[in-house]
Amino acid sequence: MEENKILWLALTLYMIAAPVYCRYHSQSVPYVSLRKKVSKLHFFFHDRISGKNPTSVLIARPNITKEDKSPALPFGSLFAVYDPLTVGPEPTSEVIGHAEGLYVSSSQDVLTLVTYLDFGFTSGRFNGSSLSLFSRNAVTEKEREVAVVGGRGKFRMATGFARLKTRFTNETASGTVVECRATVVHH
Template identity: 60%
Template sequence: MEGMQVLGLALILYMITTHAHGQYYSQSVSYESLPEKTTNLHFFFHDTLSGKNPSAVLVARPNITTGQSVAPFGSVFVIDDPLTVGPELTSEVIGNAQGLYVLSSQDIPSLVVYFDFGFTSGEFNGSSISVFSRNPIINTERELAVVGGRGKFRLARGFAQLKTYFINASSGDAIVEYNVTVLHY
């Protein structure tokens, strides 16, 4: 019996003095030692507000009685827009842009956007890039900031150059061409 107590005490002391294997951190790896890659992406973004199956929906609208705008300052939209290889909606779908945009200017039509471009085919299937930026939609050409990514685009940064390909002023439907330069590891 005494031997069991000594063994038990020895086990308790051993457990107290050993290091835990479940640490919340591990040895740091320097990303500077990994080769940085540059990837150029080209695709078309289809933002459809009209019809029976819109890809962008108004989820919040301010209580403003002035003006007759369909989407006044302060309106919030949620999107699940297809990304295609060509400008036609029937061209190959390579992913979806999911996120939101807010009409953020009282004077010049402008949005603040947060999109996650999730790729569903090809070399980047399962990877995504994140964009968070101001988007002055009245300009035909503009630029957004790439602020992150996942999968093959971990630690992504870069920029997206946008060019309006088509817009229907009455419905708000738009097709936007994206040329994206992504720096990642």
Template identity: 55%
Template sequence: MVSGKEKLTKLHFFLNDILSGKKPSAVLVAKPNTTTDDSPTPFGSVYVVDDPLTDRPGGNVVGNAQGLYMSSGQDVLSLVLVMDFGFTSGEYNGSSISVLSRNPITETKRELAVVGGRGVFRMARGFAKLKTYYLNTTTGDAIIEYKVYVLHY
């Protein structure tokens, strides 16, 4: 049962998606045998992630994003994300938001849909504005800035 007044919470953090090195935070788990693209995320590829969330680039870890993303665009690099953004410190420790959305990563302005949550963010809905802070086009490593607007009870 939900009680109380609906609130708007604004979150700001950085997702650190690392495909390279000895301890990557995202790993390729499926790749179609028809893909000849040499990019880090060719069409049809599926990655499982456990990406750290930080308060700033190179900053303190405030949580992690666990889930998967798949490369879904044939002509334009686009990912579909299914992720749980769980917070492990601060005011929202133990709570999370859930995202299920398309991420056209080559676009400057992009949004993801927040479709749920748990803990403080139970019955959440809203959106996340994304901006690429850092991208290594050779390895696929990226740092993405998230500004999230969540309605919840």
């Protein structure tokens, strides 16, 4: 029994004193800021939750939502989004990409959405790049501000904000047209 204690003590001391060799190596280096750019974008997106060709589709709705003041989007409703991005406010305007993402109705008294959208550009100067927004979106306000939290391509490591302005709303015809003016800081 005494020999086992001595053996365990010897092994423990050996493991403490033995150098650790491994293949993983990391080194902290100071962050060197790359030259930052500021881009200002102006475009429109068209959101239709009804009609012949909706661009936002209800994918989940709670069955325990109490009576609320927004029957079209009750609290807890989750939508998938694929909205066209256009140069102008007209539905026939040139399409420059799509807004893909989700929004959830997040208020029980005033229509408010928590919105995640990835604005993917498919033409023009930012073709192949995208901006990611994740923010509270008080859609009952005509003008509001949402956060730009990232991007890819030319918008890599993007931050900034986007000012959204509802230009037109008609749920039965062409839906909602939203003007977006984004100020984006990126590398």
